[in-house]
Amino acid sequence: MRYLPLTPADRAEMLATIGARSIDELFVDVPAAARKAELFDLPLHAGELEVERELAGLAALNRPAGAGPFFCGAGAYKHHVPATVDHIIQRSEFLTSYTPYQPEIAQGTLQVLFEFQTQVAALTGLEVANASMYDGSTACAEAVMMAQRVTRRKKAVLSGGLHPHYAATTQTIAHAEGMEIVRQAAAIDAEAAVLDAIDADTAAVVVQTPNVFGVVTDVTKIAEAAHAAGALLIVVTTEAVSYGLLKSPGEMGADIAVAEGQSIGNGLNFGGPYVGLFACREKLVRQMPGRLCGETVDAEGRRGYVLTLSTREQHIRREKATSNICTNSGLCALAFTIHLSLLGETGLRQLAALNHAKARELCDALAAVPGVEVLTPRFFNELAIRVKGGAARTVEALLADGVVAGVPFSRLDPSAGLDDVLLVAATETTSTEDIQAFAQALAGRTA
Amino acid sequence: MTMLNVGRPTRPDGAAESAGHTSLTGGRGLLQDEPLIFELGGWSKTGVDLAAPSQDASDLGDLVRSAPIGLPGLSEPEAMRHYVRLSQKNHAIDLALYPLGSCTMKHNPRLNEKMARLAGFADLHPLAPQSTVQGALALMDRLAHWLKTLTGMPAVALSPKAGAHGELCGLLCIKAAHEANGQGHRRTVLVPTSAHGTNPATAAFVGYSVVEIAQTQDGRVDIADLAAKLSPDVAAIMVTNPNTCGLFERDVIEIARLTHEAGAYFYCDGANFNAIVGRVRQGDLGVDAMHINLHKTFSTPHGGGGPGAGPVVLSAALAAHAPAPWVVSGPDGLRLVEETVDEAAQGFGRMSAFHGQMGMFVRAYAYMVSHGADGLRQVAEDAVLNANYVKARLSPVMSPAFPEGPCMHEALFDDAWLEGTGVTTLDFAKAMIDEGFHPMTMYFPLVVHGAMLIEPTETEPKQELDRFCEALIALAHAAKAGDADRFKGAPYLAPMRRLDETLAARKPKLTWRRGDNGVAPAPLAAE
Numbered sequence: 001m002r003y004l005p006l007t008p009a010d011r012a013e014m015l016a017t018i019g020a021r022s023i024d025e026l027f028v029d030v031p032a033a034a035r036k037a038e039l040f041d042l043p044l045h046a047g048e049l050e051v052e053r054e055l056a057g058l059a060a061l062n063r064p065a066g067a068g069p070f071f072c073g074a075g076a077y078k079h080h081v082p083a084t085v086d087h088i089i090q091r092s093e094f095l096t097s098y099t100p101y102q103p104e105i106a107q108g109t110l111q112v113l114f115e116f117q118t119q120v121a122a123l124t125g126l127e128v129a130n131a132s133m134y135d136g137s138t139a140c141a142e143a144v145m146m147a148q149r150v151t152r153r154k155k156a157v158l159s160g161g162l163h164p165h166y167a168a169t170t171q172t173i174a175h176a177e178g179m180e181i182v183r184q185a186a187a188i189d190a191e192a193a194v195l196d197a198i199d200a201d202t203a204a205v206v207v208q209t210p211n212v213f214g215v216v217t218d219v220t221k222i223a224e225a226a227h228a229a230g231a232l233l234i235v236v237t238t239e240a241v242s243y244g245l246l247k248s249p250g251e252m253g254a255d256i257a258v259a260e261g262q263s264i265g266n267g268l269n270f271g272g273p274y275v276g277l278f279a280c281r282e283k284l285v286r287q288m289p290g291r292l293c294g295e296t297v298d299a300e301g302r303r304g305y306v307l308t309l310s311t312r313e314q315h316i317r318r319e320k321a322t323s324n325i326c327t328n329s330g331l332c333a334l335a336f337t338i339h340l341s342l343l344g345e346t347g348l349r350q351l352a353a354l355n356h357a358k359a360r361e362l363c364d365a366l367a368a369v370p371g372v373e374v375l376t377p378r379f380f381n382e383l384a385i386r387v388k389g390g391a392a393r394t395v396e397a398l399l400a401d402g403v404v405a406g407v408p409f410s411r412l413d414p415s416a417g418l419d420d421v422l423l424v425a426a427t428e429t430t431s432t433e434d435i436q437a438f439a440q441a442l443a444g445r446t447a
Numbered sequence: 448m449t450m451l452n453v454g455r456p457t458r459p460d461g462a463a464e465s466a467g468h469t470s471l472t473g474g475r476g477l478l479q480d481e482p483l484i485f486e487l488g489g490w491s492k493t494g495v496d497l498a499a500p501s502q503d504a505s506d507l508g509d510l511v512r513s514a515p516i517g518l519p520g521l522s523e524p525e526a527m528r529h530y531v532r533l534s535q536k537n538h539a540i541d542l543a544l545y546p547l548g549s550c551t552m553k554h555n556p557r558l559n560e561k562m563a564r565l566a567g568f569a570d571l572h573p574l575a576p577q578s579t580v581q582g583a584l585a586l587m588d589r590l591a592h593w594l595k596t597l598t599g600m601p602a603v604a605l606s607p608k609a610g611a612h613g614e615l616c617g618l619l620c621i622k623a624a625h626e627a628n629g630q631g632h633r634r635t636v637l638v639p640t641s642a643h644g645t646n647p648a649t650a651a652f653v654g655y656s657v658v659e660i661a662q663t664q665d666g667r668v669d670i671a672d673l674a675a676k677l678s679p680d681v682a683a684i685m686v687t688n689p690n691t692c693g694l695f696e697r698d699v700i701e702i703a704r705l706t707h708e709a710g711a712y713f714y715c716d717g718a719n720f721n722a723i724v725g726r727v728r729q730g731d732l733g734v735d736a737m738h739i740n741l742h743k744t745f746s747t748p749h750g751g752g753g754p755g756a757g758p759v760v761l762s763a764a765l766a767a768h769a770p771a772p773w774v775v776s777g778p779d780g781l782r783l784v785e786e787t788v789d790e791a792a793q794g795f796g797r798m799s800a801f802h803g804q805m806g807m808f809v810r811a812y813a814y815m816v817s818h819g820a821d822g823l824r825q826v827a828e829d830a831v832l833n834a835n836y837v838k839a840r841l842s843p844v845m846s847p848a849f850p851e852g853p854c855m856h857e858a859l860f861d862d863a864w865l866e867g868t869g870v871t872t873l874d875f876a877k878a879m880i881d882e883g884f885h886p887m888t889m890y891f892p893l894v895v896h897g898a899m900l901i902e903p904t905e906t907e908p909k910q911e912l913d914r915f916c917e918a919l920i921a922l923a924h925a926a927k928a929g930d931a932d933r934f935k936g937a938p939y940l941a942p943m944r945r946l947d948e949t950l951a952a953r954k955p956k957l958t959w960r961r962g963d964n965g966v967a968p969a970p971l972a973a974e
Contacts, residue, residue, distance in 0.1 A: 059567025344520015
């Protein structure tokens with residue numbers, strides 16, 4: 001077996017050093033009833049060639065996003081990632097290292113985390129950011145729990161524009177801890193409705209911009225209302241590239257900003273691994289979940305970095321920790337940081353402008369199709385349209401024309417009664433030909 | 448002095464004193480003193496070339512950002528050099544033994560990286576039409592089959608994104624099951640004193656109160672104490688097996704029996720599954736739920752702190768409460784169930800936005816298929832053999848916490864042998880860095896004083912184990928010989944000397960800010 005270095009002679013010699021006659025003697029503490037003498041009912045080991053064949057066979061059954069016109073978004077976006085990113089994250093020293101518990105021999109990872117935190121703080125317009133969460137949805141749930149700790153209140157109001165899977169994740173996790181989650185009905189322009197639900201028991205208001213229907217909202221007034229009631233405003237973003245064009249959450253008064261960072265540096269990967277961004281006001285930092293990297297000096301006075309404020313964390317505080325998180329999303333954060341370093345301010349702004357322009361082009365093309373109604377009044381790179389005959393059936397029908405038309409809203413929230421709403425996204429990878437193919441296929445189906 | 452015929456000396460001048468030598472620029476040989484990206488002056492640079500947009504953003508009015516973001520950019524060669532230089536300041540499993548107990552730092556096969564990057568997996572959108580992702584669903588189904596077979600459990604929830612997330616999933620299943628059975632009043636979770644910090648943190652996260660179970664002299668759960676604390680208020684016990692002392696819980700079947708008799712569920716922390724994979728099944732031990740760290744046992748890379756993946760196997764009693772999504776087989780092929788509406792099951796909700804860590808599923812599955820039933824059994828045997836070999840070689844100079852009997856996949860030592868030397872566990876660990884090895888897990892488990900927990904894993908050759916043991920033996924002799932300076936100031940030879948963690952925590956500086964370190968505030972806008 002190619003991954004196992006010990007030879008039979010090594011094993012015999014080592015058993016002799018240990019003073020055991022057989023390997024079975026080392027498993028003596030396992031109850032006899034649970035010791036399996038025979039192999040489990042699974043195939044025997046396989047060579048690299050055979051493994052490649054099986055997996056390539058499975059991969060070939062899938063249609064990658066890049067195979068043709070493709071318009072799915074709804075929390076995961078197809079972007080181009082520079083080749084440099086994947087090369088660097090595959091370097092042994094980044095790929096095969098552990099959480100940087102020994103800072104003297106982990107400065108590579110730690111300095112990257114410090115750069116990552118600074119980039120995320122800049123993007124969100126807030127003072128501090130952590131070293132990443134699993135993804136945007138779990139970051140959202142953690143933000144709500146954090147608001148409970150900060151305000152000592154139990155209620156959170158989730159806007160109807162929040163991605164339904166984010167709402168469900170938050171509901172699952174925060175409800176278990178005894179929070180009251182008020183989940184508002186899904187609606188295209190849902191943000192203003194949260195104002196009526198804010199009261200003196202509210203720990204946090206959660207709004208998403210651009211929201212799940214693609215609507216971009218200035219949440220300044222919601223921030224003012226939340227603060228007037230002593231609540232925190234949590235702003236969620238599922239498309240991190242939008243930070244390059246739109247006002248930042250911090251600028252609009254957010255106390256906590258969370259986001260899905262997949263769009264920068266990370267592939268679609270069928271839903272994971274992704275990277276959750278988490279930033280907040282500096283005064284809240286001690287209630288923050290997750291790892292934090294901080295600057296310090298070594299014994300010779302040289303600048304270096306360490307994991308810090310670990311008294312918030314499970315390995316020190318155990319049941320009093322701010323979160324149970326341990327492993328986070330280090331390598332995806334590295335990919336994010338490398339890609340964003342390559343982009344820089346100039347590149348990110350260009351990329352965001354390009355995404356927006358592609359979406360405008362898509363919007364214009366679809367709006368011209370008879371029977372299609374554009375529902376999103378102001379968007380970044382994603383919009384909702386109403387299609388006759390149901391969105392799910394439209395997606396199914398357009399597949400025959402080679403077009404993956406987008407995400408039916410009913411797939412995210414079947415009970416919302418929005419079966420004719422289709423979410424469509426465009427990015428820098430979308431070509432004018434893709435858009436024309438989509439519009440033509442849609443016209444053919446709705447004619 | 449020996450010289451080349453061009454006059455260049457080819458041997459060092461013996462008289463030159465190297466100790467205490469410092470460079471003029473702060474670097475150390477090939478290791479440059481690398482600034483932060485914010486200090487490289489790239490405020491207007493970019494390393495990407497993008498097409499010009501065909502339309503403007505006038506439709507968005509004042510929703511558009513007016514203030515600069517404050518992000519530096521790097522050209523591609525600068526970015527490559529910056530991150531490669533940083534990488535060289537990291538230890539990695541590809542460089543040497545990484546004996547972090549409880550973390551299972553084993554070789555990461557590159558075949559798995561190659562497979563995860565196939566466009567059919569890597570470029571697949573989570574919400575693409577299900578008819579276009581049948582291969583991905585088949586992979587999830589096959590992975591589930593392997594995990595269920597290896598653990599002897601009937602169900603698995605794939606979506607948790609790491610071990611602690613899996614613990615959360617398992618406890619939420621347990622909570623849902625109790626509620627469905629009219630037992631929702633149960634408020635307590637029992638956790639041994641030796642548990643990972645995530646166990647009590649997770650129990651508290653779910654709203655349970657945590658009560659500790661005592662440990663016996665030989666490092667196992669104290670059955671009498673457990674029996675005394677198992678009341679009608681107990682919802683679950685969380686036990687790691689093999690436990691964090693590296694020992695198998697001999698009475699595990701009795702622990703399960705007592706737990707079930709009290710109406711509680713048995714959650715097993717599967718962090719140490721590597722010790723028994725292919726040889727012992729949790730289902731035969733009475734376990735109700737266990738997370739499996741794919742990044743430990745099944746070798747998906749740790750990546751400097753994730754991403755991981757923490758699928759949870761479930762007993763028949765809990766299976767119906769598993770969270771969405773899951774894969775079922777139907778007339779039109781495989782189907783992903785994303786909502787529990789209209790399904791027979793009573794899932795407790797959703798762990799995250801999508802279907803779990805697909806990139807890790809591909810890697811873990813490639814790893815499993817590569818090993819097969821025979822190779823995985825050999826994994827457990829070699830992991831246990833390697834740990835016992837290290838324990839046997841180091842026991843004459845260090846003090847094993849539990850000298851009697853074999854250990855499983857990790858060897859635990861205490862600091863009794865350092866008494867009187869003036870050297871602490873931390874000092875000893877830092878001196879290991881100078882010898883080229885990553886320290887072992889220190890001061891954990893909490894039940895052993897000055898604990899040193901060594902997990903070599905099965906992918907270490909005997910020669911590397913011998914080098915490692917000889918280094919530790921030499922250090923142990925140095926400590927006992929009174930060479931305290933070697934330890935107190937260590938590491939001397941690493942990219943950095945010991946870092947001031949107290950300073951970092953007292954005055955947290957978590958981001959770079961303009962004007963830091965004498966760097967003049969840079970022009971913000973990148974017009």
